[in-house]
Amino acid sequence: MNRLLNWFSQIVSITLFNVRSLPQRIGSSLTAVLGIAGVVAVLVGVLSIAQGILRTMERSVSPDNVVVLRSGATYEMMSGLSGDDARFISEGPGLARDESGPLASPELFVVINLPMRSTGSDANVPLRGVSLIAPDLRSGFRIVEGRMFEPGLNELIVGVGSQREIVGLEVGSTITVAQEEWPIVGAFEAGGGLAESEIWVDAAVLQPAYRRGNSYQVVYAKLKSPDSFQEYKDALTSDPRLNVKPVLEADYYEEQSALLYNLITGLGTLIAVIMSLGAMFGALNTMYTAISSRSREIATLRALGFHASPVVISVLMESLFLALVGGIIGALAAWLVFDGYRAATLNFSSFSQVAFAFDVSPSLLIRGIVFAMVIGLIGGLFPAIRAARQPVATALREL
Amino acid sequence: MNVSKKELVTIHNVDKIFKRGSEEIHVLGGLDLQIPEGEFLALMGPSGSGKSTLLNLIGGLDRPSQGSVIVGGEPIDKLSERKLASWRARHVGLVFQFYNLMPVLTAQKNVELPLLLTGLSRSERRKRSAIALDIVGLSHRKGHYPRTLSGGEQQRVGIARAIVTDPTLLLCDEPTGDLDRKSGDEILDLLQALNKEQGKTIVMVTHDIHAAARASRTLYLNKGKLSTEAEE
Ligand SMILES: Nc1ncnc2c1ncn2[C@@H]1O[C@H](COP(=O)(O)OP(=O)(O)OP(=O)(O)O)[C@@H](O)[C@H]1O
Ligand SMILES: [Mg+2]
Numbered sequence: 001m002n003r004l005l006n007w008f009s010q011i012v013s014i015t016l017f018n019v020r021s022l023p024q025r026i027g028s029s030l031t032a033v034l035g036i037a038g039v040v041a042v043l044v045g046v047l048s049i050a051q052g053i054l055r056t057m058e059r060s061v062s063p064d065n066v067v068v069l070r071s072g073a074t075y076e077m078m079s080g081l082s083g084d085d086a087r088f089i090s091e092g093p094g095l096a097r098d099e100s101g102p103l104a105s106p107e108l109f110v111v112i113n114l115p116m117r118s119t120g121s122d123a124n125v126p127l128r129g130v131s132l133i134a135p136d137l138r139s140g141f142r143i144v145e146g147r148m149f150e151p152g153l154n155e156l157i158v159g160v161g162s163q164r165e166i167v168g169l170e171v172g173s174t175i176t177v178a179q180e181e182w183p184i185v186g187a188f189e190a191g192g193g194l195a196e197s198e199i200w201v202d203a204a205v206l207q208p209a210y211r212r213g214n215s216y217q218v219v220y221a222k223l224k225s226p227d228s229f230q231e232y233k234d235a236l237t238s239d240p241r242l243n244v245k246p247v248l249e250a251d252y253y254e255e256q257s258a259l260l261y262n263l264i265t266g267l268g269t270l271i272a273v274i275m276s277l278g279a280m281f282g283a284l285n286t287m288y289t290a291i292s293s294r295s296r297e298i299a300t301l302r303a304l305g306f307h308a309s310p311v312v313i314s315v316l317m318e319s320l321f322l323a324l325v326g327g328i329i330g331a332l333a334a335w336l337v338f339d340g341y342r343a344a345t346l347n348f349s350s351f352s353q354v355a356f357a358f359d360v361s362p363s364l365l366i367r368g369i370v371f372a373m374v375i376g377l378i379g380g381l382f383p384a385i386r387a388a389r390q391p392v393a394t395a396l397r398e399l
Numbered sequence: 400m401n402v403s404k405k406e407l408v409t410i411h412n413v414d415k416i417f418k419r420g421s422e423e424i425h426v427l428g429g430l431d432l433q434i435p436e437g438e439f440l441a442l443m444g445p446s447g448s449g450k451s452t453l454l455n456l457i458g459g460l461d462r463p464s465q466g467s468v469i470v471g472g473e474p475i476d477k478l479s480e481r482k483l484a485s486w487r488a489r490h491v492g493l494v495f496q497f498y499n500l501m502p503v504l505t506a507q508k509n510v511e512l513p514l515l516l517t518g519l520s521r522s523e524r525r526k527r528s529a530i531a532l533d534i535v536g537l538s539h540r541k542g543h544y545p546r547t548l549s550g551g552e553q554q555r556v557g558i559a560r561a562i563v564t565d566p567t568l569l570l571c572d573e574p575t576g577d578l579d580r581k582s583g584d585e586i587l588d589l590l591q592a593l594n595k596e597q598g599k600t601i602v603m604v605t606h607d608i609h610a611a612a613r614a615s616r617t618l619y620l621n622k623g624k625l626s627t628e629a630e631e
Contacts, residue, residue: 013512
């Protein structure tokens with residue numbers, strides 16, 4: 001007990017000297033801190049992109065929504081449904097209904113080129129042909145400006161996300177669709193979800209404009225309750241007239257976002273790891289300098305009877321302390337700069353733009369700080385071990 | 400010579416060889432030394448003769464390549480690194496040529512440092528470091544940082560630090576080597592008083608004949624062995 005206490009007080013007192021002598025080494029310490037802060041800021045920044053995209057994808061999901069694609073198709077782009085298919089799908093058992101019939105929206109999906117605000121270059125913008133049921137199938141749908149399109153007319157409504165990213169989508173202006181000028185009559189929100197990146201028009205108008213006949217790509221529908229899914233799915237998959245695959249919306253988006261999420265997370269981590277090598281050498285160098293500038297003190301302490309392990313631990317503590325400061329600065333900077341920052345990126349599953357906001361979540365901040373501590377640990381370990389390994393007599397001679 | 404006195408340090412047939420790359424440096428060879436309790440021993444010899452090496456062996460800062468080092472009945476060459484560190488903390492006071500004070504600590508905190516290894520209470524540590532500073536005549540400077548003290552004053556803080564744990568053995572490696580005549584004499588007065596009045600056994604390495612004259616015995620180290628005569 002006494003021995004443990006003694007050992008502990010050794011650590012405390014040596015760490016205290018180290019910290020007190022920090023001001024004398026402010027330059028190299030600051031370099032290490034800032035290096036680590038930079039790495040953490042980048043890591044958190046990149047991961048917040050992935051997080052933000054995931055958020056956007058998941059935001060509009062409601063547990064009783066189903067998405068029906070042709071079997072074998074993972075994405076809307078790959079799917080095709082005939083008018084009859086769409087009708088059978090909409091009449092399946094277990095769907096919620098209102099006075100006009102089942103809550104099902106057969107939709108088709110094309111991509112048009114429009115210039116982005118940020119770069120001026122063309123981006124792929126999803127143009128979706130929908131039925132009047134579509135708003136009921138996107139939680140948080142709300143017309144925020146103008147009005148809903150009139151069925152049968154080539155009127156467009158635009159998501160607020162696409163308005164932010166793309167030039168010329170103001171209500172009242174027109175855009176060229178299939179060599180014609182189509183007017184924008186309204187703008188809508190969709191709870192921050194994916195639909196906000198889209199432009200909508202009556203499906204019946206889009207079909208002839210793109211010579212799609214009476215075909216669709218997808219049916220969005222609402223179940224009476226999430227429990228009805230099995231019944232609905234069994235009915236559709238056993239219907240000999242149909243060759244389709246119903247999936248819960250949540251599963252659908254999860255699969256959709258997985259590719260993008262994993263890509264960005266993987267890339268972000270790779271960049272952060274490469275950068276962290278630099279930061280690690282910075283920390284390593286700082287701690288070597290710190291130790292060699294105090295080698296006389298460390299040798300003296302050990303000559304007086306201080307043990308080697310408190311020396312190691314105190315060096316590690318200092319390095320971890322610097323890393324913690326760097327990590328907090330980096331995470332805070334990422335949070336201040338990136339959180340809520342809006343951007344758009346290509347959604348690989350639809351080859352179209354998805355507007356999203358960087359999402360610097362608390363768990364990301366913690367991940368960034370933990371990463372910093374790992375850098376600090378490795379950066380401090382080798383100098384610490386070297387300081388402790390050296391025989392006392394040799395260390396005293398080298399003063 | 401007082402035969403009734405107990406030997407505090409017994410060194411028997413000690414070799415010390417340093418390896419520098421492939422080269423071997425034989426510093427001490429077959430060295431014997433006995434230091435009775437209460438002696439003030441001066442070690443002299445040419446530069447590089449191994450005086451510091453011998454002092455390190457006595458103080459448990461280094462181990463012999465061969466032979467035994469027994470201090471206060473303890474064969475210290477057999478102790479583990481950990482045990483040796485604790486042993487040093489309890490039994491040895493070290494005084495360095497360049498004082499080796501902690502620049503970030505006040506004189507009083509510097510003196511208190513070895514007491515952190517003892518498990519004494521804070522107030523007890525304060526009390527003891529105050530006494531040690533009083534013995535070296537620096538009570539009025541206890542709040543000063545080393546850089547604001549003269550060389551002689553810094554060395555007196557160094558001596559206070561060495562005696563604060565009340566060790567049996569005081570090892571001084573050229574304690575006056577970096578001081579002018581007057582400050583050096585004051586340090587030697589102090590060491591002599593510690594030896595006479597408190598019965599501390601002292602081993603002092605020095606190049607200075609005047610310093611050695613203060614000791615009760617002087618030995619000369621040459622070619623790895625000790626003798627009572629300086630070689631020409
Ligand atoms: N840790 C070590 N590694 C290698 N060689 C060493 C080591 N310690 C001492 N030596 C060598 O051993 C010899 C004796 O060194 P030591 O420091 O004991 O001499 P000294 O008598 O104290 O000299 P000085 O009067 O210059 O202080 C020297 O040649 C020195 O280079
Ligand atoms: Mg020497």
